[in-house]
Amino acid sequence: MKTNAVYLRKSSIKEMNKFERQVKELVDTVKALDEPYEVYNDNEASSRNKLREEYVRMKQDIEAGKIKVVYIIDDSRLTRTDSEALQFYSFLKKKKVRLITLLNGEINLLDKQSMLVSKIKAIFNDFEYDNTVTKIEYGKRRAINSGAFIGKVPFGYTRDLATKKLVPNKDANTVGYVFQKYKEGYTTRGIAGELPGFTSSKVSRILRNRTYLGEAAYTSKYLEETFINYKAHTAIIDEELFQAVQLKLKSRKTRNL
Numbered sequence: 001m002k003t004n005a006v007y008l009r010k011s012s013i014k015e016m017n018k019f020e021r022q023v024k025e026l027v028d029t030v031k032a033l034d035e036p037y038e039v040y041n042d043n044e045a046s047s048r049n050k051l052r053e054e055y056v057r058m059k060q061d062i063e064a065g066k067i068k069v070v071y072i073i074d075d076s077r078l079t080r081t082d083s084e085a086l087q088f089y090s091f092l093k094k095k096k097v098r099l100i101t102l103l104n105g106e107i108n109l110l111d112k113q114s115m116l117v118s119k120i121k122a123i124f125n126d127f128e129y130d131n132t133v134t135k136i137e138y139g140k141r142r143a144i145n146s147g148a149f150i151g152k153v154p155f156g157y158t159r160d161l162a163t164k165k166l167v168p169n170k171d172a173n174t175v176g177y178v179f180q181k182y183k184e185g186y187t188t189r190g191i192a193g194e195l196p197g198f199t200s201s202k203v204s205r206i207l208r209n210r211t212y213l214g215e216a217a218y219t220s221k222y223l224e225e226t227f228i229n230y231k232a233h234t235a236i237i238d239e240e241l242f243q244a245v246q247l248k249l250k251s252r253k254t255r256n257l
Contacts, residue, residue, distance in 0.1 A: 002068040004037040005058055006030055007078065019043075022073045026102045030071050037071075059088075062095050074103040137220045140227070147232040150218045154211045155202075156236055166211070166233040175236050178206050183244050207245050212237040 006027060010019040023043075030037050038061075040054040061067050070092065072078050079085040092099055093109040100106045140150055148164035149157075156175035157166040174195065181191050188207070192198040210217070216232035219225075 001036065002066060004030055004035055005067045005070045006037055006039045007058055007070060007072050008039065009042040022102060026071060026073055029102065062097055067097055069098045069100060071100050074101045133222050137223050140218050144216050144218050144227045144229050147216065147229060149216045149232065154209055155206060168234055168236055172236045175206060175212060178203055179237050179241050179245055182207055182248065183241060207249060213239060213242055
């Protein structure tokens with residue numbers, strides 16, 4: 001009995017978030033058919049010298065007559081070049097295998113114009129996505145520059161709903177206590193033992209968190225850039241105490257090697 005093939009490959013590291021969402025949608029679509037299917041997953045950033053083993057395996061299964069339909073996100077994920085894509089289309093047509101994309105529907109392998117339109121749509125989809133995400137990421141950079149905090153609020157702070165900035169709360173004194181005790185020679189376990197609800201790992205996270213210096217940072221995987229505002233909000237710990245603690249953390253880690 002022939003099966004359906006689901007081929008997965010993202011074009012770049014930048015596409016991770018979009019890719020993961022689309023993979024789920026594509027697999028859910030194929031599952032809903034209630035027919036047997038197999039996933040061929042070249043789920044890594046592509047490079048020209050990288051052998052796509054799953055793509056090769058899928059072609060071998062097509063050659064062996066095991067596959068009736070190939071499902072992909074769009075044809076920009078299928079091959080690295082247009083000439084390679086046309087060769088693959090001809091291969092599918094010869095083997096009487098259908099090609100269906102999540103974003104643009106089925107590609108008519110008997111119609112060259114249909115294949116060209118599919119390529120154009122794939123390029124446009126990528127352009128639109130890149131443009132939208134870039135705007136969002138730079139919007140986050142503007143937010144960081146204005147002092148807003150992005151992410152989970154650290155212990156000792158509250159996020160102001162109007163400004164999105166961090167404001168020290170009643171637990172700020174506990175943060176100061178943790179830093180001071182560690183500087184004095186207490187261990188993370190010893191400090192945790194004095195504070196209800198604390199663990200050694202929670203104390204360690206506090207001691208390494210530069211947010212307590214008044215910094216706000218956001219790392220954009222899409223833009224491959226980190227945005228930092230060094231004076232985003234009121235600091236709980238001064239630079240001198242923070243650096244003293246970092247030296248002690250490093251010293252203890254070295255001794256434990």
